[in-house]
Amino acid sequence: MxxxxxxxxxxxxxxxxxxxxxxxxxxxxxxxxxxxxxxxxxxxxxxxxxxxxxxxxxxxxxxxxxxxxxxxxxxxxxxxxxxxxxxxxxxxxxxxxxxxxxxxxxxxxxxxxxxxxxxxxxxxxxxxxxxxxxxxxxxxxxxxxxxxxxxxxxxxxxxxxxxxxxxxxxxxxxxxxxxxxxxxxxxxxxxxxxxxxYHQLPHVAKNVATLEKLVAAAFGQRRKTLRNALKSLLEPEQMDGLPVDTGKRAEALSVADFVALSDAIDDLLQADE
Structure with a gap:
């Protein structure tokens, strides 16, 4: 008892x-x-x-x-x-x-x-x-x-x-x-x-699912540059026009940078469909 x-x-x-x-x-x-x-x-x-x-x-x-x-x-x-x-x-x-x-x-x-x-x-x-x-x-x-x-x-x-x-x-x-x-x-x-x-997000991602995938991939191999970390999402030739320097590591990017990168990746993925 x-x-x-x-x-x-x-x-x-x-x-x-x-x-x-x-x-x-x-x-x-x-x-x-x-x-x-x-x-x-x-x-x-x-x-x-x-x-x-x-x-x-x-x-x-x-x-x-x-x-x-x-x-x-x-x-x-x-x-x-x-x-x-x-x-x-x-x-x-x-x-x-x-x-x-x-x-x-x-x-x-x-x-x-x-x-x-x-x-x-x-x-x-x-x-x-x-x-x-x-x-x-x-x-x-x-x-x-x-x-x-x-x-x-x-x-x-x-x-x-x-x-x-x-x-x-x-x-x-x-x-x-x-x-x-x-x-x-x-x-x-x-x-x-x-x-x-925030009841008005300061940076609004077009697709939050893409942002989540991007952040997971970027920090999943945080010692690597973004160009290497993002190979699971993009082909090498798709990385040239991205709005951030893919020679940087994930921890160098701000939240705004990640949202801009997510939107660019989302546009590329939709163009491939």
């Missing part, structure tokens, strides 16, 4: 869920101030865990949905937070959750989460698919992932994740979180990042 979570019998973090519970009150307050819930917004917290961040969010938010995968935490979270009139709990896998169900006309979703490393990248792309309903996202991630999200061309961390997330979102690296802020303490540093989906 499973025992309820009480101060004397706390829930133990589970490795299979990638759980590391946030316990540093100063960091919790800093995250809540960064999110700064306002009237007329719908907050969504992914992976509330033991409710450390849920508490200040529930106190300030008009509407707060929390999504928790761990069934053992659900009854405890309900008891602790059901006193808040705008609180709703969903026992679900965030990777499969339909976030459009939570949106309301004129009320943007604001998403917050301490994301396990093993699902952070697919979950970010899942959430980006709801960009039209999302105002911003604040995530606690492994610091190395935040470096990749916020990287600029020419930096070592700049890669496929960087380009595709920055195509859709403005990325802001807010602050770092040391391992001692968690129980159990992870072996890596963490950081808070803010992603703000």
């Amino acid at each position: 499973k025992h309820p979570i009480t101060p004397g019998n706390p829930h133990r973090a589970r490795k299979r869920f990638g759980q590391n519970f946030l316990v540093d009150h100063a960091i919790i307050s800093q995250i809540a101030r960064s999110v700064h819930p306002r009237a007329g917004e719908i907050l969504v917290e992914i992976g509330p865990g033991q409710g450390a961040l849920t508490e200040p969010l529930a106190e300030r938010a008009e509407t707060l949905h929390v999504i928790e995968l761990d069934r053992d935490l659900v009854p405890w979270l309900k008891v602790r937070f059901e006193k808040h009139p705008g609180f709703s709990l969903h026992q679900a896998d965030a990777l499969k959750f339909d976030f459009a169900e939570l949106a309301e006309p004129g009320k943007p979703l604001r998403i917050v989460g301490n994301l396990p490393y093993n699902i952070s990248t697919p979950l970010i792309f899942h959430l980006i698919s709801y960009a039209a309903q999302v105002k911003d996202m604040h995530f606690m991630l492994q610091k190395e992932v935040v470096k990749r999200l916020a990287a600029q061309p020419g930096e070592k961390s700049y890669g496929r994740l960087t380009v595709m997330v920055q195509y859709y979102c403005k990325v802001s690296w807010l602050f770092d979180v040391p391992p001692g802020s968690f129980d159990p303490a992870p072996k890596v540093d963490s950081a808070i990042v803010r992603l703000e989906p």
Whole structure:
């Protein structure tokens, strides 16, 4: 029989869920101030865990949905937070959750989460698919992932994740979180990042599928020049008129460069059909 979570019998973090519970009150307050819930917004917290961040969010938010995968935490979270009139709990896998169900006309979703490393990248792309309903996202991630999200061309961390997330979102690296802020303490540093989906993309690709293929090919062999990396997409003679220098490596190109190159490749591929 499973025992309820009480101060004397706390829930133990589970490795299979990638759980590391946030316990540093100063960091919790800093995250809540960064999110700064306002009237007329719908907050969504992914992976509330033991409710450390849920508490200040529930106190300030008009509407707060929390999504928790761990069934053992659900009854405890309900008891602790059901006193808040705008609180709703969903026992679900965030990777499969339909976030459009939570949106309301004129009320943007604001998403917050301490994301396990093993699902952070697919979950970010899942959430980006709801960009039209999302105002911003604040995530606690492994610091190395935040470096990749916020990287600029020419930096070592700049890669496929960087380009595709920055195509859709403005990325802001807010602050770092040391391992001692968690129980159990992870072996890596963490950081808070803010992603703000563009509601008018600064650079619009003609075909996003072509852009995705291009970025995957370019960074799949990042030590090679673009001319060598793009052989899977184009014939050598098709590369001469491209709008970027194919003698460069992928990490030298900006998001705008990738979009221009994607559009040129898309035109060449359509001409061959």
